[in-house]
Amino acid sequence: xxxxxxxxxxxxxxxxxxxxxxxxxxxxxxxxxxxxxxxxxxxxxxxxxxxxxxxxxxxxxxxxxxxxxxxxxxxxxxxxxxxxxxxxxxxxxxxxxxxxxxxxxxxxxxxx
Amino acid sequence: xxxxxxxxxxxxxxxxxxxxxxxxxxxxxxxxxxxxxxxxxxxxxxxxxxxxxxxxxxxxxxxxxxxxxxxxxxxxxxxxxxxxxxxxxxxxxxxxxxxxxxxxxxxxxxx
Numbered sequence: 001x002x003x004x005x006x007x008x009x010x011x012x013x014x015x016x017x018x019x020x021x022x023x024x025x026x027x028x029x030x031x032x033x034x035x036x037x038x039x040x041x042x043x044x045x046x047x048x049x050x051x052x053x054x055x056x057x058x059x060x061x062x063x064x065x066x067x068x069x070x071x072x073x074x075x076x077x078x079x080x081x082x083x084x085x086x087x088x089x090x091x092x093x094x095x096x097x098x099x100x101x102x103x104x105x106x107x108x109x110x111x112x
Numbered sequence: 113x114x115x116x117x118x119x120x121x122x123x124x125x126x127x128x129x130x131x132x133x134x135x136x137x138x139x140x141x142x143x144x145x146x147x148x149x150x151x152x153x154x155x156x157x158x159x160x161x162x163x164x165x166x167x168x169x170x171x172x173x174x175x176x177x178x179x180x181x182x183x184x185x186x187x188x189x190x191x192x193x194x195x196x197x198x199x200x201x202x203x204x205x206x207x208x209x210x211x212x213x214x215x216x217x218x219x220x221x222x223x
Binding site: 036044045104105 | 152
């Protein structure tokens with residue numbers, strides 16, 4: 001991800017809507033990408049990952065899309081629930097390196 | 113299976129004091145790392161270890177020391193705390209995959 005130290009962007013959605021959170025990364029050599037969810041006062045929680053040999057990967061209510069051409073990653077959350085309210089971070093690395101580079105995060109607010 | 117645990121949860125230090133942040137994992141993971149998180153920013157890597165006896169620097173290592181004498185433990189030492197080290201510190205671990213699992217964090221304030 002791009003750690004640029006900006007004010008945390010916020011995405012506000014209605015309960016039941018679909019959410020799309022975007023992330024840009026800067027290292028063209030990165031081949032492994034992860035989305036984390038961080039609730040207030042807690043550590044980042046793994047949501048879903050994808051490797052560079054894939055464009056799309058689906059989990060339970062979540063989908064990650066990877067566009068290597070423009071170095072862009074997105075997280076789609078279907079039927080967003082109040083419990084999805086949190087800050088979401090993307091992170092990238094190269095296989096075996098393990099050290100993650102984090103984006104600055106997006107705050108998701110779900111309105112009931 | 114407690115996963116990754118960190119102590120203490122909160123700590124207040126005066127400038128110049130030293131302390132050790134503890135991190136332990138019970139998953140037999142080879143890889144462990146320390147990150148710091150400042151307001152409005154993502155996590156930044158401080159130090160990491162690929163196994164017992166092996167450590168290396170990350171993106172922001174200055175002012176911090178680490179050691180890895182066992183697979184389970186990876187303490188982070190602040191030798192002389194500075195206000196710039198006020199942050200939330202997260203420890204993480206992973207096995208042979210690249211997915212890292214994080215502890216609950218230590219919130220440190222340096223006055």
